[in-house]
Amino acid sequence: MSALARLVSDHATVAGSLPASVVTRDGRQAALGVVSALGLPGGREENWRYANLRPLDELRFVPQLTNNAAAIEQARSLLPEPLAGFDRFVFMDGLFAAPLSADTGSARGVSIDTRAPLDAAFGQYSTDARFGALAVAFAPEALSITASANATRDIEILFVAAREGTESASYPAVTIHAGEHARLRIVERHLGAAESATFSNAAIDLRIGPAAQVDHVRVQQLGAGAVHFDTLRAEIGADAGYTLDTVALGARSARTTLHARLAGRGARIGYAHSVALTEAQVNDTYAVIEHAAPGTETTQDYRGIAAGRSSVAFNGHIVMRPGAAGSASRQSLRSLLAGPGAGADVRPQLEIYTDDVKASHGATSGKLDEHMLFYLLSRGIERRVGQSLLKWAFLTGLVARIGIPALRTQIERAFAQRFTGEDAAVAQELV
Amino acid sequence: MLKIENLHVTVGDRKVLNGLTLEVPTGEVHAIMGPNGSGKSTLAYALAGRPGYEATQGRVLYDGQDLLAMPAEERARAGVFLGFQYPVEIPGVNNVYLLKAALNARRKAAGLAEIDAFEFLEYVRGKMKFMQMDESFLSRGVNESFSGGEKKRNEILQMLVLEPRLALLDETDSGLDIDAMKIVAQGINSLRGPDRSIVLVTHYQRLLDHVQPDRVHVLSRGRIVHSGGPELALELERRGYDWVLEASAA
Ligand SMILES: Nc1ncnc2c1ncn2[C@@H]1O[C@H](COP(=O)(O)OP(=O)(O)OP(=O)(O)O)[C@@H](O)[C@H]1O
Ligand SMILES: [Mg+2]
Numbered sequence: 189m190s191a192l193a194r195l196v197s198d199h200a201t202v203a204g205s206l207p208a209s210v211v212t213r214d215g216r217q218a219a220l221g222v223v224s225a226l227g228l229p230g231g232r233e234e235n236w237r238y239a240n241l242r243p244l245d246e247l248r249f250v251p252q253l254t255n256n257a258a259a260i261e262q263a264r265s266l267l268p269e270p271l272a273g274f275d276r277f278v279f280m281d282g283l284f285a286a287p288l289s290a291d292t293g294s295a296r297g298v299s300i301d302t303r304a305p306l307d308a309a310f311g312q313y314s315t316d317a318r319f320g321a322l323a324v325a326f327a328p329e330a331l332s333i334t335a336s337a338n339a340t341r342d343i344e345i346l347f348v349a350a351r352e353g354t355e356s357a358s359y360p361a362v363t364i365h366a367g368e369h370a371r372l373r374i375v376e377r378h379l380g381a382a383e384s385a386t387f388s389n390a391a392i393d394l395r396i397g398p399a400a401q402v403d404h405v406r407v408q409q410l411g412a413g414a415v416h417f418d419t420l421r422a423e424i425g426a427d428a429g430y431t432l433d434t435v436a437l438g439a440r441s442a443r444t445t446l447h448a449r450l451a452g453r454g455a456r457i458g459y460a461h462s463v464a465l466t467e468a469q470v471n472d473t474y475a476v477i478e479h480a481a482p483g484t485e486t487t488q489d490y491r492g493i494a495a496g497r498s499s500v501a502f503n504g505h506i507v508m509r510p511g512a513a514g515s516a517s518r519q520s521l522r523s524l525l526a527g528p529g530a531g532a533d534v535r536p537q538l539e540i541y542t543d544d545v546k547a548s549h550g551a552t553s554g555k556l557d558e559h560m561l562f563y564l565l566s567r568g569i570e571r572r573v574g575q576s577l578l579k580w581a582f583l584t585g586l587v588a589r590i591g592i593p594a595l596r597t598q599i600e601r602a603f604a605q606r607f608t609g610e611d612a613a614v615a616q617e618l619v
Numbered sequence: 620m621l622k623i624e625n626l627h628v629t630v631g632d633r634k635v636l637n638g639l640t641l642e643v644p645t646g647e648v649h650a651i652m653g654p655n656g657s658g659k660s661t662l663a664y665a666l667a668g669r670p671g672y673e674a675t676q677g678r679v680l681y682d683g684q685d686l687l688a689m690p691a692e693e694r695a696r697a698g699v700f701l702g703f704q705y706p707v708e709i710p711g712v713n714n715v716y717l718l719k720a721a722l723n724a725r726r727k728a729a730g731l732a733e734i735d736a737f738e739f740l741e742y743v744r745g746k747m748k749f750m751q752m753d754e755s756f757l758s759r760g761v762n763e764s765f766s767g768g769e770k771k772r773n774e775i776l777q778m779l780v781l782e783p784r785l786a787l788l789d790e791t792d793s794g795l796d797i798d799a800m801k802i803v804a805q806g807i808n809s810l811r812g813p814d815r816s817i818v819l820v821t822h823y824q825r826l827l828d829h830v831q832p833d834r835v836h837v838l839s840r841g842r843i844v845h846s847g848g849p850e851l852a853l854e855l856e857r858r859g860y861d862w863v864l865e866a867s868a869a
């Protein structure tokens with residue numbers, strides 16, 4: 189049976205039990221139609237060339253519909269230390285787990301609904317509609333966060349993928365709406381037990397209103413056997429700012445499809461993505477940032493380090509629409525090969541339809557900087573230690589600007605665990 | 620201390636040093652001057668062991684040891700220090716970490732135990748005070764976003780912390796303001812002593828006003844073509860290089 193046929197039959201078995209309050213039956217059927225019409229992606233499609241799609245052949249798509257208390261308690265040990273001042277919403281296998289969550293309800297003007305209806309258009313847009321549609325077709329629950337004008341709130345959203353097997357797919361689905369001048373800090377994490385092989389399909393849709401600011405950190409630490417697709421869509425209004433700092437460490441196969449649209453004059457996005465892989469992991473990102481209004485700005489940084497036989501890929505595609513006069517983009521994409529069988533492919537891509545823009549990019553793939561290494565050697569630092577130091581510096585370079593110190597430390601610890609041998613000894617000293 | 624005999628060095632496919640001979644006795648300060656592109660930095664790099672700077676002929680003895688046979692990090696641990704003409708920025712590795720690791724590497728080679736963390740901070744703070752550097756530099760990335768002058772001062776700070784036996788300072792005086800020049804000169808003078816040697820690569824007399832060299836050498840086209848006492852630097856400043864080069868060509 190083809191993956192698509194399995195998907196359709198899995199949907200048929202579960203469709204009757206999926207809550208219509210989240211998506212109507214017709215809505216789910218329509219979304220399934222979108223996926224069926226487009227087919228699942230294949231390696232021959234340009235934008236999917238570097239993703240590891242082999243797991244699709246064996247995936248099962250049926251989600252969990254209930255969670256029991258004992259399983260929820262077991263998941264507790266996987267949760268990181270809470271971040272001070274953040275409300276916490278935990279979803280286990282895609283279902284809200286109230287006992288693990290902490291909603292102080294303190295902040296006014298921000299409403300949060302863990303079983304919100306999903307918009308029919310959720311995740312459906314030009315870059316790639318399929319995985320967003322998959323969420324609409326299958327998600328039993330969806331989280332919605334709405335901040336009214338001037339509201340402020342710090343929110344942690346944790347998706348724990350715990351169960352494996354045929355009825356264990358999870359479909360984290362989140363809608364975030366920041367009203368005018370609202371300020372949200374969102375920490376979104378995807379977690380799993382160290383060796384677990386789970387399937388998750390996450391979709392997140394942000395609308396950021398005029399002069400609002402959303403600072404979003406995503407950390408993906410799924411189990412070593414996990415398969416993870418995620419789709420992020422952001423619409424950024426006039427004079428609004430969106431920072432997206434993402435860190436990916438887990439999963440056997442992970443793919444991010446991102447489409448951010450700078451829709452209002454003066455909208456800004458700062459996107460930084462750090463990836464550290466080992467063994468045979470594959471992490472692929474296709475990020476489209478579209479400048480659709482005047483005076484908009486993008487900064488995009490990528491650091492990917494591939495050890496063992498793993499491979500990292502990043503395609504940063506920037507589009508300057510005819511209306512984007514006075515806009516600027518800067519891309520710095522770097523990868524580092526740290527294993528004999530490792531692979532890396534980083535590609536900046538520019539598509540410009542107006543003259544009056546500035547777009548700069550730099551991309552490097554390969555080895556540690558020889559000048560830096562010699563400088564360290566010339567101070568008596570051992571070669572192995574110097575190499576470890578530079579690897580560490582490479583990897584933590586982007587994380588340094590995450591504005592939540594406790595989270596930064598958690599991420600650095602996770603990085604340090606990624607390092608082995610001499611690298612690990614050096615990293616432990618530096619955390 | 621340092622004995623260079625007929626040294627030939629190739630960088631890429633380019634022969635840069637062509638039979639350079641130079642001796643720096645223990646306890647002395649020597650200045651090397653010479654036109655742009657004559658090979659001064661190449662000499663400094665070759666002595667420090669930079670990869671890609673290949674000695675095709677000749678030899679270099681450091682305290683009687685074959686310096687060219689040692690990897691760069693071993694040379695440093697044995698007491699050779701290179702002050703870079705263009706110090707490298709290493710974001711993500713902080714200054715204090717590098718200073719401590721470098722000092723401990725040097726101590727280990729000398730058979731000493733690692734320095735106590737508290738003692739180390741006191742020690743470094745003292746040196747920073749001497750160099751009139753703010754302590755905030757310690758927590759910054761190595762040379763990261765330092766100004767040109769701050770980078771040079773940081774090189775001298777590292778030198779003072781490591782107390783090398785042979786210091787090779789490649790244009791440490793370039794890009795320094797008047798006060799910084801004095802501070803750097805003080806740093807160099809404080810290291811001067813009967814057990815150490817210092818090689819200053821410089822284009823200007825100004826540094827040498829503060830740090831009197833024992834000898835001055837002119838490097839041209841990859842060889843030492845003329846040597847003299849401290850008065851040679853003054854003469855070069857006045858007359859330029861042409862007369863030396865003409866005389867040596869003759
Ligand atoms: N990697 C390289 N590849 C090719 N040529 C090189 C390389 N490095 C140095 N050279 C050449 O070797 C020559 C000597 O360079 P070096 O940097 O040693 O000069 P210098 O005397 O220090 O000059 P300056 O006074 O300008 O610092 C120059 O002509 C330079 O272009
Ligand atoms: Mg030079």
